[in-house]
Amino acid sequence: MSVTPxxxxxxxxxxxxxPYSLTGGRTRPSRSDFAMxxxxxxxxxxxxxxxxxxxxxxxxxxxxxxxxxAEISARVRLPLGVLRILLADLLxxxxxxxxxxxxxxERPDAQTLRSVIDRIRAL
Amino acid sequence: MSDTAGVLPxxxxxxxxxxxxxxxxxxxxxxxxxxxxxTEELITAESIGVDDLLGVEAKxxxxxxxxxxxxxxxERTVIYMFGTPGQRRFSFMWEELAEGALGAxxxxxxxxxxxxxxxxxxxxxxxxxxxVAVNCFNGVRSxxxxxxxxxxxxxxxxxxxxxxxxxxESVKRVMIELVSHVLELELSGA
Numbered sequence: 001m002s003v004t005p006x007x008x009x010x011x012x013x014x015x016x017x018x019p020y021s022l023t024g025g026r027t028r029p030s031r032s033d034f035a036m037x038x039x040x041x042x043x044x045x046x047x048x049x050x051x052x053x054x055x056x057x058x059x060x061x062x063x064x065x066x067x068x069x070a071e072i073s074a075r076v077r078l079p080l081g082v083l084r085i086l087l088a089d090l091l092x093x094x095x096x097x098x099x100x101x102x103x104x105x106e107r108p109d110a111q112t113l114r115s116v117i118d119r120i121r122a123l
Numbered sequence: 124m125s126d127t128a129g130v131l132p133x134x135x136x137x138x139x140x141x142x143x144x145x146x147x148x149x150x151x152x153x154x155x156x157x158x159x160x161x162t163e164e165l166i167t168a169e170s171i172g173v174d175d176l177l178g179v180e181a182k183x184x185x186x187x188x189x190x191x192x193x194x195x196x197x198e199r200t201v202i203y204m205f206g207t208p209g210q211r212r213f214s215f216m217w218e219e220l221a222e223g224a225l226g227a228x229x230x231x232x233x234x235x236x237x238x239x240x241x242x243x244x245x246x247x248x249x250x251x252x253x254x255v256a257v258n259c260f261n262g263v264r265s266x267x268x269x270x271x272x273x274x275x276x277x278x279x280x281x282x283x284x285x286x287x288x289x290x291x292e293s294v295k296r297v298m299i300e301l302v303s304h305v306l307e308l309e310l311s312g313a
Contacts, residue, residue, distance in 0.1 A: 035223060036162075037134035037203050066131045068203060070191055074160040081165055099131035104223035108135070113306040116135065119196040120298050123154070 034084045036070040038100040045095065052095070055086055060095060132201045137301065138220055138251070140207040141230035142238025146258040146288035147206035148190045150230060153294040155192025155204065162189050164216060187213055189220075209242050217245055226252040226301050230288065233257060236274050243275060252305045254282040256297045 034040075042060045052060075055078070062075045073083045090096045108116070139147045152159045164187055190206040207220050207227070221227075227246050231239050239255070246253045257271050268283040277283065282300050287293040 036205070036219070037136050037223070039131035039134060041131060068134060068193075068201075070162050070189070070203065070205075071160060071193070073162040074191075079163045079165045097130070099133075101133035101135075103133055103135055103225070107225070107305065107309060110306060110309050113302055113309060116196060116200070116202075117299055117302050117306070119200070120194075120202075120295055120302065123194070123295060 034069045034087050034098065035100055035104050036080065037068050037104065038098055039066045039068055040072060040087065040096050040098050041066040042096055043094060051093070053086075056090055056095070059083070059086055059090060063096060066099075132195075132199050135200065135202045136220075136224045137202060137204050137298070138207045138224050138227035139204055139230055140209055140227055140239075140242040140246075140253075141258075142209040142232060142235050145209070145230045145232040145235075145238065146260075147230055150228070150256075150258075150286075150288035150294055150297075151190055151192040151204045151206050153289060153291050154194055154298065156195060157193050159190050159192055162191070163187065164189065187216060189216070207242065209238050211241055214241070214245070217242070221246070221249050221251050224251055226254070226305050228297055228301055229253050229255045230286075231255055231257045231271060231275070233271065236271065239275060243277060247278075252301070252308055254284065254297070254301050254304055256284055256286040256288075256300075258288045259285050 040063045042063045055076070058076045059072055062072045067075075069080070069083065069087065072087075073080050076083070078086070087096065087098075091098060139150055141147050148159060187208060189208075192204045194202040194204070196202060205220055208216065227242075229239050229243055229246070243253070243255075245251075255268075255271065255275060255277060257268065268285060272279075272281075272283045275283075282304055284297065284300055286297045
């Protein structure tokens with residue numbers, strides 16, 4: 001099965017760090033892309049992604065259910081900096097979805113904070 | 124990414140700072156729903172001052188481990204608690220940890236209160252809301268919160284409380300105190 005045109009994986013050549021200048025203008029993965037608490041989930045694949053390295057596959061296994069960047073890092077035993085680069089590959093290839101909470105940018109409102117207090121109390 | 128907002132939970136980040144041996148990992152484990160996890164970040168010569176590398180066996184790269192735990196409040200909300208190394212040579216991690224943090228628990232060991240100074244300075248400068256929790260080993264309350272407040276020279280608005288990092292209910296009270304403090308700041312417009 002052929003690689004989807006334009007997904008940018010054709011020239012991977014086994015390198016951990018691809019030239020991001022060739023992948024839709026993305027530069028190095030930034031912290032804002034993959035905060036430690038950002039939630040990542042694998043997108044179900046209809047085809048076997050031949051372009052993926054073993055490390056990529058290991059990451060996809062760990063985020064079959066939503067997991068944070070930090071959790072994935074702990075489970076696949078890769079330092080955060082390395083993991084972020086591999087996650088950027090997967091995001092570029094459409095293999096994962098990422099959700100960063102608005103709380104990474106701004107404090108939750110009072111109603112949310114009260115709810116958090118109640119729920120901690122109920123733990 | 125709003126298209127994923129309905130699928131994936133929102134995360135709150137709470138930092139647990141303190142010196143070596145203050146009980147950070149114990150406190151995180153007391154409330155975490157999973158066995159305490161740890162991740163690593165590479166330290167390079169660019170990450171820390173060259174001077175700081177002296178005495179670290181002259182290595183140019185090494186790793187720093189971060190312990191963390193997870194608490195699911197409901198299907199949409201999860202709290203991550205990150206143990207934050209207190210030593211100055213790990214300060215390159217503090218910026219990232221502080222970014223987007225709801226607040227911080229400064230876990231104080233009364234035998235080594237000075238270990239808290241640098242992280243407290245940092246949280247004050249970065250305006251990260253924090254409380255001080257004095258970890259009372261063996262249940263011995265050898266220090267009053269007021270004495271610790273004076274010794275640490277924290278603002279009168281910063282809660283200082285006693286805790287036992289091994290006890291789940293005690294750690295819950297610490298967490299509630301922190302979020303309540305954040306709520307007060309929110310309501311006061313700070």
